[in-house]
Amino acid sequence: MLITHDSDRRLRGEDIPSREITDHGVYLNRRAFMAGAAALALLPWGREASAQGALQPLQASKSAAYKVQDALTPYKSVTTYNNFYEFGTDKGDPAAHGASLKTRPWTLKVDGLCAKPKTFDIDELLKFPLEERVYRLRCVEAWSMIIPWIGFPLSALLARVEPTGQAKYVEFTTLVNPEMFPGQRRGLFGFALDWPYTEGLRLDEAMHPLTLVTVGLYGQVLPNQNGAPIRVVVPWKYGFKSAKSLVHMRLTSEEPKTSWNKAAGNEYGFYSNVNPEVSHPRWSQATERRIGELRRRDTLMFNGYGDQVASLYSGMDLKRLY
């Protein structure tokens, strides 16, 4: 990929304050201490507690190219303020109920219009060359975070299955299991969403080097509330496009039906590119609150990744194809 001088600066940046990193170190120490204390106090449940409590560290090369300049959002915020309706509709629900998700054994089936469909075991996926990338995350609810993800380009995974010429889209499907995902149970007013959660990308979006198959954040495997054990991250689109806890990717010739589009098509389009010019019908998308900051900041076109991705949409009316 060609990176211009400007975008290079914006993507790279070396000004992430060291205090953030120290904070996390302190946090990890405290976590290890707490996990130890919990293991001593609750011996029979020690293993379960540690399954969520002490997360496996991941080796990843730090990507110099894919690193935004802004300060990282603290680990605590990244892991306690989540939209993950499978665990419940409150932002605190995923952290509160995350422990019920079992991420082993876990497989990801990749099939559809490809020459070599394959079911990958999660441990096999963790063997892809992993990199740490610092991305902006912009939620459709007008808040944003800066997160150091760990993963590998989706293009590398798709290359393994060799998509055929007919393949035009990729559909992502999240696990359905109401035992592990309390939010998937029927409530008083029916289901929160039509499960399974599905999302999708056009093949060229999926193959774009920014699109990341993600297995970790902040140096460790993904906490359950962040979409463990495997998810995608598509940083120029609203957060709900970055589907979590995936069990299936399917190459198709037709635009996949996506969950939020089915739930409210006039509010959530298939593309859902971050776009300050196109309002959500009920609120403006012109500004956002960066988690941890007091003042709103202006939302950037394509979440600041315009130099990299705008060409994917040349000639398209983004007001109509929102």
Add this chain to the structure above:
Amino acid sequence: MSYRGRIALKAAIWIGSFWPLGVLLRGFMTDDLTANPIEYVTRTLGLTALVLLLTSLGMTPLRALLGWSWPIQLRRLLGLLAFFYVCLHFAVWIGLDHFFAWRRMWEDVLKRPFITVGMSALLLLIPLAATSTQGMIKRLGGAKWRLLHKLAYVIGGLGVLHFLWLAKKGRTTPYYYAIALSLLLGARVWDWGRKKLAPERVSQTKPSPPLGERVG
């Protein structure tokens, strides 16, 4: 109800309605207002306002259903406390959420239906709060005052709409408030129908307390 009972009830309402504010203050001191404090504070203040508003609307049906007169004496207090929380909710929206970006806020009032109805509820509350004193009741006269304060039901409806329209699909809390409001309105309709059908019997068993005492 005895004087002491009334005082105790009012004290309980004061404590209960300042509880959420206390929780927010404690959260502020201990840096425990979630990762998005402004959203959390706005939501907590709005929810408390709605709870107080619906509670105040529940007082009249409570009297009708149970034949107690004391709920009516709490209406004004509950209504004013609801107004207080609505003002805080509004102030946080202006000062913290949008940091006095007047043009942007005005656009939101015009373009976003949930903000339009929220703002209408706030504006309609002002004349009610302003005419909540004994003096104003006397000046307006009972009939006019009662008619004006029927607006409380409209405000309740706007408040619930505000909540319904801002929530994303799948979030069920607003539905509970909508159900509560429908029950309250339903109770009123039922009471009205009952009076209409058997005016003598109802008026015999339920003498209306004098207005001054009702809103006291």
